[in-house]
Amino acid sequence: MKKIAYFLSILMWLTAIAPAAMAKNEPAEKEPSPEEQARLEQLDERVKEIKAMDFRSMDKEEKKEIRNELRDINKEAKELGGGVYISAGALIVILLLLIILT
Template sequence: MKKIAYFLAILMCLTAIAPSAMAKNEPAKKEPSPEEKARLEQLDERVKEIKTMDFRAMDKEERKEIREELREINKEAKALGGGIYISAGALIVILLLLIILT
Protein backbone atom coordinates (compact mmCIF):
# COMPACT_ATOMS: atom_id res chain seq x y z
CA MET A 1 0.00 0.00 0.00
CA LYS A 2 2.88 2.37 0.78
CA LYS A 3 4.38 1.78 -2.66
CA ILE A 4 1.14 2.79 -4.35
CA ALA A 5 0.84 5.90 -2.18
CA TYR A 6 4.43 6.94 -2.96
CA PHE A 7 3.92 6.26 -6.65
CA LEU A 8 0.74 8.35 -6.76
CA ALA A 9 2.41 11.19 -4.83
CA ILE A 10 5.36 11.28 -7.23
CA LEU A 11 3.05 11.05 -10.23
CA MET A 12 0.95 13.97 -9.01
CA CYS A 13 4.06 16.07 -8.33
CA LEU A 14 5.41 15.39 -11.81
CA THR A 15 2.12 16.16 -13.53
CA ALA A 16 1.75 19.37 -11.54
CA ILE A 17 5.30 20.62 -12.20
CA ALA A 18 5.91 19.54 -15.81
CA PRO A 19 3.20 21.63 -17.52
CA SER A 20 4.30 24.79 -15.74
CA ALA A 21 7.91 24.18 -16.74
CA MET A 22 6.98 23.71 -20.40
CA ALA A 23 4.42 26.53 -20.55
CA LYS A 24 5.12 29.59 -22.63
CA ASN A 25 5.24 32.88 -20.81
CA GLU A 26 2.68 34.72 -22.92
CA PRO A 27 0.35 37.38 -21.59
CA ALA A 28 -3.31 36.45 -21.29
CA LYS A 29 -5.39 37.19 -24.36
CA LYS A 30 -7.57 40.22 -23.96
CA GLU A 31 -11.02 40.96 -25.32
CA PRO A 32 -11.12 41.24 -29.14
CA SER A 33 -11.07 44.78 -30.50
CA PRO A 34 -14.06 46.21 -32.40
CA GLU A 35 -12.19 45.68 -35.69
CA GLU A 36 -11.63 42.01 -34.86
CA LYS A 37 -15.29 41.60 -33.88
CA ALA A 38 -16.37 43.17 -37.18
CA ARG A 39 -14.05 40.84 -39.10
CA LEU A 40 -15.45 37.82 -37.27
CA GLU A 41 -18.97 38.91 -38.19
CA GLN A 42 -17.92 39.25 -41.84
CA LEU A 43 -16.45 35.75 -41.78
CA ASP A 44 -19.62 34.40 -40.19
CA GLU A 45 -21.78 36.02 -42.88
CA ARG A 46 -19.59 34.54 -45.63
CA VAL A 47 -19.89 31.07 -44.11
CA LYS A 48 -23.69 31.46 -44.03
CA GLU A 49 -23.65 32.47 -47.71
CA ILE A 50 -21.56 29.42 -48.59
CA LYS A 51 -23.92 27.11 -46.69
CA THR A 52 -26.89 28.36 -48.71
CA MET A 53 -25.14 27.71 -52.06
CA ASP A 54 -26.19 24.82 -54.31
CA PHE A 55 -23.07 22.70 -54.73
CA ARG A 56 -24.68 20.36 -57.28
CA ALA A 57 -24.77 23.14 -59.86
CA MET A 58 -21.05 23.87 -59.45
CA ASP A 59 -18.24 22.12 -61.23
CA LYS A 60 -15.31 20.46 -59.48
CA GLU A 61 -12.99 23.49 -59.59
CA GLU A 62 -15.56 25.82 -58.02
CA ARG A 63 -16.24 23.38 -55.18
CA LYS A 64 -12.50 23.09 -54.59
CA GLU A 65 -12.14 26.88 -54.38
CA ILE A 66 -15.05 27.08 -51.92
CA ARG A 67 -13.49 24.35 -49.78
CA GLU A 68 -10.14 26.18 -49.70
CA GLU A 69 -11.89 29.44 -48.83
CA LEU A 70 -13.68 27.74 -45.92
CA ARG A 71 -10.37 26.40 -44.63
CA GLU A 72 -8.82 29.87 -44.74
CA ILE A 73 -11.86 31.36 -42.98
CA ASN A 74 -11.59 28.69 -40.29
CA LYS A 75 -7.88 29.41 -39.73
CA GLU A 76 -8.47 33.17 -39.56
CA ALA A 77 -11.40 32.76 -37.15
CA LYS A 78 -9.32 30.57 -34.85
CA ALA A 79 -6.50 33.12 -34.87
CA LEU A 80 -8.86 35.98 -34.04
CA GLY A 81 -11.01 34.11 -31.55
CA GLY A 82 -8.40 32.58 -29.28
CA GLY A 83 -9.55 29.98 -26.77
CA ILE A 84 -8.97 28.23 -23.49
CA TYR A 85 -6.55 25.33 -23.35
CA ILE A 86 -5.97 22.79 -20.56
CA SER A 87 -2.69 20.91 -20.40
CA ALA A 88 -2.67 17.12 -20.34
CA GLY A 89 -1.10 17.07 -16.86
CA ALA A 90 -3.79 19.33 -15.44
CA LEU A 91 -6.47 17.16 -17.02
CA ILE A 92 -4.99 14.03 -15.44
CA VAL A 93 -4.81 15.69 -12.02
CA ILE A 94 -8.43 16.82 -12.30
CA LEU A 95 -9.57 13.34 -13.29
CA LEU A 96 -7.61 11.73 -10.45
CA LEU A 97 -9.07 14.14 -7.93
CA LEU A 98 -12.57 13.46 -9.21
CA ILE A 99 -12.03 9.71 -8.93
CA ILE A 100 -10.47 9.91 -5.45
CA LEU A 101 -13.00 12.35 -4.01
CA THR A 102 -16.11 10.58 -5.26
Template sequence: MKKIAYFLSVMFLFTAFAPAAMAKDAKKENPELTAEEQLRLEEINNRVEEIKAMDFADMSKEERKEVKSELREMKKEAKELGGGVYLSVGAIIIILLILILVT
Protein backbone atom coordinates in the same frame (compact mmCIF):
# COMPACT_ATOMS: atom_id res chain seq x y z
CA MET B 1 1.60 5.16 0.21
CA LYS B 2 -0.50 8.32 0.23
CA LYS B 3 2.61 10.48 0.01
CA ILE B 4 3.68 8.70 -3.15
CA ALA B 5 0.19 9.08 -4.65
CA TYR B 6 0.12 12.80 -3.88
CA PHE B 7 3.62 13.28 -5.24
CA LEU B 8 2.82 11.45 -8.48
CA SER B 9 -0.46 13.32 -8.94
CA VAL B 10 1.29 16.68 -8.49
CA MET B 11 4.02 15.65 -10.94
CA PHE B 12 1.43 14.60 -13.53
CA LEU B 13 -0.42 17.86 -12.99
CA PHE B 14 2.72 19.91 -13.64
CA THR B 15 3.52 17.78 -16.66
CA ALA B 16 0.05 18.35 -18.10
CA PHE B 17 0.08 22.13 -17.71
CA ALA B 18 3.75 22.89 -18.46
CA PRO B 19 3.33 22.91 -22.27
CA ALA B 20 0.33 25.25 -22.00
CA ALA B 21 2.27 27.66 -19.80
CA MET B 22 5.25 27.71 -22.17
CA ALA B 23 3.07 28.18 -25.27
CA LYS B 24 1.78 31.62 -24.27
CA ASP B 25 2.14 34.34 -26.84
CA ALA B 26 1.33 38.05 -26.90
CA LYS B 27 -2.12 37.65 -28.49
CA LYS B 28 -3.49 35.33 -25.79
CA GLU B 29 -2.59 37.76 -23.04
CA ASN B 30 -4.98 40.33 -24.50
CA PRO B 31 -8.27 38.48 -25.16
CA GLU B 32 -10.34 41.66 -25.75
CA LEU B 33 -11.23 42.16 -29.40
CA THR B 34 -11.10 45.56 -31.01
CA ALA B 35 -14.03 46.89 -33.02
CA GLU B 36 -12.26 46.00 -36.28
CA GLU B 37 -11.61 42.44 -35.13
CA GLN B 38 -15.22 42.00 -34.06
CA LEU B 39 -16.38 43.32 -37.42
CA ARG B 40 -14.07 40.88 -39.25
CA LEU B 41 -15.32 38.01 -37.10
CA GLU B 42 -18.92 38.88 -38.00
CA GLU B 43 -17.96 39.01 -41.69
CA ILE B 44 -16.42 35.55 -41.41
CA ASN B 45 -19.55 34.20 -39.72
CA ASN B 46 -21.79 35.70 -42.41
CA ARG B 47 -19.66 34.24 -45.20
CA VAL B 48 -19.73 30.81 -43.57
CA GLU B 49 -23.53 30.97 -43.40
CA GLU B 50 -23.61 31.91 -47.11
CA ILE B 51 -21.41 28.94 -47.95
CA LYS B 52 -23.63 26.61 -45.92
CA ALA B 53 -26.63 27.79 -47.93
CA MET B 54 -24.91 27.09 -51.27
CA ASP B 55 -25.87 24.17 -53.50
CA PHE B 56 -22.67 22.21 -54.11
CA ALA B 57 -24.25 19.87 -56.66
CA ASP B 58 -24.25 22.64 -59.28
CA MET B 59 -20.57 23.52 -58.72
CA SER B 60 -17.60 22.14 -60.58
CA LYS B 61 -14.80 20.34 -58.76
CA GLU B 62 -12.50 23.39 -58.96
CA GLU B 63 -15.15 25.68 -57.48
CA ARG B 64 -15.70 23.30 -54.57
CA LYS B 65 -11.93 23.21 -53.95
CA GLU B 66 -11.83 27.01 -53.87
CA VAL B 67 -14.72 27.16 -51.39
CA LYS B 68 -13.06 24.53 -49.22
CA SER B 69 -9.73 26.41 -49.17
CA GLU B 70 -11.57 29.65 -48.38
CA LEU B 71 -13.26 27.96 -45.42
CA ARG B 72 -9.92 26.69 -44.13
CA GLU B 73 -8.38 30.16 -44.31
CA MET B 74 -11.36 31.73 -42.54
CA LYS B 75 -11.26 29.05 -39.83
CA LYS B 76 -7.57 29.72 -39.24
CA GLU B 77 -8.18 33.48 -39.07
CA ALA B 78 -11.15 33.09 -36.71
CA LYS B 79 -9.10 30.85 -34.45
CA GLU B 80 -6.38 33.49 -34.24
CA LEU B 81 -8.92 36.20 -33.42
CA GLY B 82 -10.86 34.15 -30.88
CA GLY B 83 -8.05 32.84 -28.70
CA GLY B 84 -9.26 30.79 -25.75
CA VAL B 85 -8.09 28.21 -23.28
CA TYR B 86 -7.90 24.57 -24.24
CA LEU B 87 -7.46 21.54 -21.98
CA SER B 88 -6.24 18.25 -23.32
CA VAL B 89 -8.01 14.99 -22.53
CA GLY B 90 -4.99 13.88 -20.50
CA ALA B 91 -5.15 17.00 -18.34
CA ILE B 92 -8.84 16.45 -17.66
CA ILE B 93 -8.23 12.81 -16.69
CA ILE B 94 -5.41 13.82 -14.34
CA ILE B 95 -7.58 16.47 -12.70
CA LEU B 96 -10.35 13.92 -12.17
CA LEU B 97 -7.88 11.42 -10.70
CA ILE B 98 -6.56 14.01 -8.28
CA LEU B 99 -10.09 14.89 -7.19
CA ILE B 100 -10.85 11.21 -6.63
CA LEU B 101 -7.65 10.66 -4.65
CA VAL B 102 -8.19 13.69 -2.44
CA THR B 103 -11.72 12.72 -1.41
Protein backbone atom coordinates in the same frame (compact mmCIF):
# COMPACT_ATOMS: atom_id res chain seq x y z
CA MET C 1 5.84 -4.86 -11.67
CA LYS C 2 8.28 -2.03 -10.95
CA LYS C 3 8.96 -1.60 -14.66
CA ILE C 4 5.26 -1.14 -15.38
CA ALA C 5 4.85 1.39 -12.57
CA TYR C 6 7.94 3.27 -13.75
CA PHE C 7 6.71 3.27 -17.35
CA LEU C 8 3.24 4.49 -16.37
CA SER C 9 4.63 7.27 -14.18
CA ILE C 10 6.87 8.49 -17.02
CA LEU C 11 3.94 8.31 -19.44
CA MET C 12 1.71 10.36 -17.14
CA TRP C 13 4.48 12.91 -16.62
CA LEU C 14 5.01 13.30 -20.37
CA THR C 15 1.27 13.59 -20.96
CA ALA C 16 1.04 16.41 -18.44
CA ILE C 17 4.20 18.29 -19.46
CA ALA C 18 4.42 17.94 -23.27
CA PRO C 19 1.42 20.15 -24.23
CA ALA C 20 2.66 22.94 -21.96
CA ALA C 21 6.09 22.80 -23.59
CA MET C 22 4.58 23.08 -27.08
CA ALA C 23 2.25 25.95 -26.25
CA LYS C 24 2.99 29.46 -27.42
CA ASN C 25 4.30 31.79 -24.76
CA GLU C 26 2.22 34.75 -25.82
CA PRO C 27 0.22 36.76 -23.31
CA ALA C 28 -3.49 36.02 -23.53
CA GLU C 29 -5.76 38.86 -24.58
CA LYS C 30 -8.75 39.58 -22.41
CA GLU C 31 -11.27 40.33 -25.12
CA PRO C 32 -11.13 40.99 -28.86
CA SER C 33 -11.28 44.62 -29.93
CA PRO C 34 -14.45 45.93 -31.62
CA GLU C 35 -12.74 45.74 -35.02
CA GLU C 36 -11.75 42.12 -34.45
CA GLN C 37 -15.25 41.31 -33.20
CA ALA C 38 -16.76 42.85 -36.33
CA ARG C 39 -14.37 40.85 -38.54
CA LEU C 40 -15.29 37.63 -36.70
CA GLU C 41 -18.97 38.36 -37.35
CA GLN C 42 -18.23 38.91 -41.05
CA LEU C 43 -16.37 35.61 -41.22
CA ASP C 44 -19.27 33.88 -39.47
CA GLU C 45 -21.77 35.30 -41.96
CA ARG C 46 -19.63 34.16 -44.89
CA VAL C 47 -19.43 30.63 -43.47
CA LYS C 48 -23.23 30.58 -43.13
CA GLU C 49 -23.56 31.69 -46.76
CA ILE C 50 -21.21 28.94 -47.90
CA LYS C 51 -23.13 26.31 -45.91
CA ALA C 52 -26.36 27.43 -47.59
CA MET C 53 -24.90 26.91 -51.09
CA ASP C 54 -25.85 24.01 -53.32
CA PHE C 55 -22.62 22.14 -54.02
CA ARG C 56 -24.17 19.62 -56.41
CA SER C 57 -24.55 22.21 -59.15
CA MET C 58 -20.93 23.41 -58.88
CA ASP C 59 -18.01 22.11 -60.85
CA LYS C 60 -14.77 20.83 -59.35
CA GLU C 61 -12.86 24.14 -59.55
CA GLU C 62 -15.60 26.10 -57.77
CA LYS C 63 -15.71 23.55 -54.97
CA LYS C 64 -11.93 23.76 -54.63
CA GLU C 65 -12.04 27.56 -54.39
CA ILE C 66 -14.70 27.43 -51.69
CA ARG C 67 -12.76 24.79 -49.76
CA ASN C 68 -9.64 26.99 -49.85
CA GLU C 69 -11.69 30.01 -48.77
CA LEU C 70 -13.06 28.06 -45.79
CA ARG C 71 -9.53 27.06 -44.78
CA ASP C 72 -8.42 30.68 -44.91
CA ILE C 73 -11.45 31.76 -42.88
CA ASN C 74 -10.70 29.08 -40.29
CA LYS C 75 -7.06 30.20 -39.97
CA GLU C 76 -8.05 33.86 -39.61
CA ALA C 77 -10.74 33.06 -37.05
CA LYS C 78 -8.27 31.09 -34.95
CA GLU C 79 -5.80 33.98 -35.02
CA LEU C 80 -8.47 36.50 -34.01
CA GLY C 81 -10.36 34.37 -31.52
CA GLY C 82 -7.58 32.91 -29.38
CA GLY C 83 -8.79 30.35 -26.87
CA VAL C 84 -8.05 28.40 -23.74
CA TYR C 85 -6.28 25.06 -23.96
CA ILE C 86 -6.10 22.40 -21.25
CA SER C 87 -3.68 19.51 -21.57
CA ALA C 88 -4.85 15.94 -21.09
CA GLY C 89 -2.71 15.55 -17.99
CA ALA C 90 -4.17 18.66 -16.41
CA LEU C 91 -7.66 17.44 -17.20
CA ILE C 92 -6.96 14.10 -15.52
CA VAL C 93 -5.57 15.84 -12.43
CA ILE C 94 -8.62 18.11 -12.23
CA LEU C 95 -10.99 15.15 -12.52
CA LEU C 96 -9.10 13.22 -9.85
CA LEU C 97 -9.22 16.19 -7.49
CA LEU C 98 -12.95 16.59 -8.09
CA ILE C 99 -13.53 12.90 -7.36
CA ILE C 100 -11.36 12.91 -4.25
CA LEU C 101 -12.73 16.14 -2.79
CA THR C 102 -16.40 15.34 -3.28
